[in-house]
Amino acid sequence: MKKYTIRRIIFEYALITVASLILIIGVYFFKFPNHFSFGGVTGLAVVLSAVTSLSASTLNFVINMLLLVLGFVFLGKSFGIKTVYVSILTSVGLSVMEKIYPMSKPFTNEPVLELIFAIVLPALSSAILFNIGASGGGTDILAMILRKHTPINIGTALFLVDLSITIAACFIFDAQIGLCSICGLLAKSLVIDSAIENINLCKYFTIICDKPEPICEFIHKELMRSATIFKAEGTYAHQQKYVILTVMKRSQAVQLRNFIKMNQPMAFMMITNSSEIIGKGFRGLN
Incomplete structure (x- = not known):
C-alpha cells in the first residue's frame, strides 16, 4: 500500500506539472499577446498591464503570491498543497517565459484562431487539475476563502468577478479584444465541462x-x-x-x-x- 501511495503521488504531481505547462503555454503565447481578458488572475493581469508599466507575467506573479499569502492567513492547514504547487509553478513559469521568449505581438493575424487556443488550452489544464482534486490557484483561492468565511454563493461571486474583468477589458482595449474576451468568458466553462466529461468517459x-x-x-x-x-x-x-x-x-x-x-x-x-x-x-x- 505504501508503494502504491508513493506511485500515485508521483503520478498525480507529474500530471499536475503537465497541466500547469499546458496552462502556461495557453496563457503566455495566446492570451497575453492578444490582451484577452476573460476572468481569473491572468485576465486581471492583462487588464492591469494596460494601465501600469508592469508586464502581465509580472502582475500575474505578484497577484498569485498575494493570494497565496491570503490563503495561508485565512485557510491555514486546509489550504491545499496542490493549489500552492500549481500557483507557484504557473507564476514562475510565466515569468521565466517572459525572459527566455519575449513576445511583442501575437503569433498570427487571426485573433479568432488564437482565441480558440487561449480558451481550449487553459480549459484542458483546468479539467485535468479538477479531475485529480487540484486547482489552478488564483481566483480558486478566493473561492476557498469565501466558502469558509462567508455565506456568499461562490459560483455567482466568481462569475461576477470574471464579468467585471471582462467588461473592464472592453473599455481599456478596442472593441475586437472586448468582444473576444466576452466570447472567451462564455465559452470557458463549457469547454472545461466538456473536457472533464471526456477525460472521465x-x-x-x-x-x-x-x-x-x-x-x-x-x-x-x-x-x-x-x-x-x-x-x-x-x-x-x-x-x-x-x-x-x-x-x-x-x-x-x-x-x-x-x-x-x-x-x-x-x-x-x-x-x-x-x-x-x-x-x-x-x-x-x-
Whole structure:
C-alpha cells in the first residue's frame, strides 16, 4: 500500500506539472499577446498591464503570491498543497517565459484562431487539475476563502468577478479584444465541462448471451476488469439467458466489443457512455 501511495503521488504531481505547462503555454503565447481578458488572475493581469508599466507575467506573479499569502492567513492547514504547487509553478513559469521568449505581438493575424487556443488550452489544464482534486490557484483561492468565511454563493461571486474583468477589458482595449474576451468568458466553462466529461468517459456494457464464461474470462485476464453476471429469461422464446454488466475505459471497450462480435456474434450488446463511475478501479468514493 505504501508503494502504491508513493506511485500515485508521483503520478498525480507529474500530471499536475503537465497541466500547469499546458496552462502556461495557453496563457503566455495566446492570451497575453492578444490582451484577452476573460476572468481569473491572468485576465486581471492583462487588464492591469494596460494601465501600469508592469508586464502581465509580472502582475500575474505578484497577484498569485498575494493570494497565496491570503490563503495561508485565512485557510491555514486546509489550504491545499496542490493549489500552492500549481500557483507557484504557473507564476514562475510565466515569468521565466517572459525572459527566455519575449513576445511583442501575437503569433498570427487571426485573433479568432488564437482565441480558440487561449480558451481550449487553459480549459484542458483546468479539467485535468479538477479531475485529480487540484486547482489552478488564483481566483480558486478566493473561492476557498469565501466558502469558509462567508455565506456568499461562490459560483455567482466568481462569475461576477470574471464579468467585471471582462467588461473592464472592453473599455481599456478596442472593441475586437472586448468582444473576444466576452466570447472567451462564455465559452470557458463549457469547454472545461466538456473536457472533464471526456477525460472521465467510460463505456458501460450490458451483454446478453448464452455462454458468459468466455466473455468473463476475457474481461478478467485480458482487460484486467471485473463484471457482474446474473440469470435472465427472454420474454419471446422463454429461453434462459445470462446478463453481464461491466464498465471499462474506451480503449478496452473496443477490444471487448471486437472479441464478442468474433466469438459470440449472436450476443446482444448495449454500450453506453458514462463519465461518472465511482468505485474500485475508477474514481474513489471520496
